Amino acid sequence: MDLRQLNFFLQVASAESFTRAAERLHIAQPALSIAIRKLEEELDLLLFNRQGRKITLTAEGEALARHAQIIFKQMQEARQELDDLRGLLRGEVRVGITPMLGSFLFPQIISSFKQRYSGLQLFVNSDSTWNFQRKIAVGKLDIAVIAGEVPEGLDSHLLVRDEVVACVHRTNRLAARQKASLHELLSVPLIHFTKGYHLRELIDQRAMMEGLTVNVVAETNLFALARGLVKEELGLAFFPKMIVGQDSQIAAISCDPPLFLDVAIVWRENAVLSRANKLFVDYIIQEVDDYYLLAQAAASFPLP
Numbered sequence: 015m016d017l018r019q020l021n022f023f024l025q026v027a028s029a030e031s032f033t034r035a036a037e038r039l040h041i042a043q044p045a046l047s048i049a050i051r052k053l054e055e056e057l058d059l060l061l062f063n064r065q066g067r068k069i070t071l072t073a074e075g076e077a078l079a080r081h082a083q084i085i086f087k088q089m090q091e092a093r094q095e096l097d098d099l100r101g102l103l104r105g106e107v108r109v110g111i112t113p114m115l116g117s118f119l120f121p122q123i124i125s126s127f128k129q130r131y132s133g134l135q136l137f138v139n140s141d142s143t144w145n146f147q148r149k150i151a152v153g154k155l156d157i158a159v160i161a162g163e164v165p166e167g168l169d170s171h172l173l174v175r176d177e178v179v180a181c182v183h184r185t186n187r188l189a190a191r192q193k194a195s196l197h198e199l200l201s202v203p204l205i206h207f208t209k210g211y212h213l214r215e216l217i218d219q220r221a222m223m224e225g226l227t228v229n230v231v232a233e234t235n236l237f238a239l240a241r242g243l244v245k246e247e248l249g250l251a252f253f254p255k256m257i258v259g260q261d262s263q264i265a266a267i268s269c270d271p272p273l274f275l276d277v278a279i280v281w282r283e284n285a286v287l288s289r290a291n292k293l294f295v296d297y298i299i300q301e302v303d304d305y306y307l308l309a310q311a312a313a314s315f316p317l318p
Contacts, residue, residue: 017089019053020082022046023061027079030069105290106135110146110158114213114237115277118257120159123301127294134290142210142235150282156291157281159298161254162212168280171295173302176254178216178273179266183247189265196220196269203231203249205240213275217252220273 022039026046029035036043054061061075071079111120116138128136139146139155146158147165164170180199182189188202200221206228207214221228231249234240240251245263254275258266279298281287287295 015053015056017085019049020085022049023053023075024079024082024086026050026062026069027071027075031067032069105288106137107290107294108137108139108154108156109294110139110141110149110155110160112143112146112159112161112211113140113235114207114211114254114257115159115161116140117237118259119302123298126301127297130297131293134293136294143212144210146280150280156287157279157295159277159279160212161275161277162216163276164278164280167283169283169285170278170280171299173277173279173299174256175274175276176256177268178213178252178275179255179258179268180250181241181244181253181258181264181266182250183244184263184265185247186250186265188250188267191267193268193270193272196224197226199250199267199269200226200228203229205232205234205243205249205251206230207240208233208235211235213252213254216273216275 022035025035025038026032029038032047032050033043036046039046050061057074057078059074059078060072061078063070063072124136124138128134139149141149143158143160143162143165146155146160147168149155150158151167159173180188180194182202186202188194188198204217206217209215218228232240232243234243237253237257241253241261241264243249244251245261252273253266254277255266258264279295281291281295
């Protein structure tokens with residue numbers, strides 16, 4: 015007695031017909047009848063009552079059916095557990111996302127990932143790139159999504175290169191400009207990100223190279239707060255263009271010459287990612303690619 019015979023037996027029992035069972039199994043009805051007859055001969059038992067076209071289980075057949083169903087259920091559970099152990103449905107992903115990036119796009123991606131792979135434990139940490147580097151090095155994080163240069167000791171995949179724009183309230187004197195020099199932009203009081211965040215370092219380095227003085231009126235590591243302060247007309251803030259959105263109160267101005275920011279997903283150098291982490295990395299890459307393909311298509315074919 016083998017699994018193939020047991021499957022044939024259960025299909026006949028379920029269909030109560032050799033003909034219908036053969037159709038489900040995509041085999042010839044005579045071949046199915048022969049297989050069942052051989053099973054009965056091997057067991058030296060009659061498994062089916064054959065009364066014309068009506069097929070019913072004998073008492074022995076009912077006993078075998080109960081055991082066969084248990085066997086196939088246990089096989090399914092064994093396959094499920096092996097899949098789990100390969101990290102398809104079990105495991106954990108510990109990911110870091112900087113506060114600014116965490117406010118845009120990634121909440122939707124993380125939510126859809128969790129819905130698709132509900133068995134995975136997903137832990138999201140918000141911090142600076144420097145702290146992510148340290149946490150990955152000591153094993154507190156597996157992967158991180160960062161903006162800016164990839165620190166030493168990390169492998170990475172570039173997700174997107176985005177323009178950095180200066181954002182002001184619509185009433186600001188620069189709001190009508192499509193682009194402006196950093197000198198002009200920094201003449202407006204600056205709402206700056208706190209030290210340790212790459213966008214802060216990028217603006218500070220560029221200002222230092224051009225010999226400009228930065229007039230900081232507020233510091234925060236929260237994108238939502240910085241945007242709120244811009245809307246309250248406190249000053250100007252620099253953001254990646256992708257997270258500005260269509261806000262009627264905010265005008266986005268390109269820097270002249272332009273500034274760009276790289277967004278990458280990173281993990282420990284030469285590390286072998288677990289199946290769960292590899293699944294998450296691949297999912298992030300695909301979702302970000304799809305988002306920007308759709309955004310580019312929308313820009314090419316604007317609605318009337």
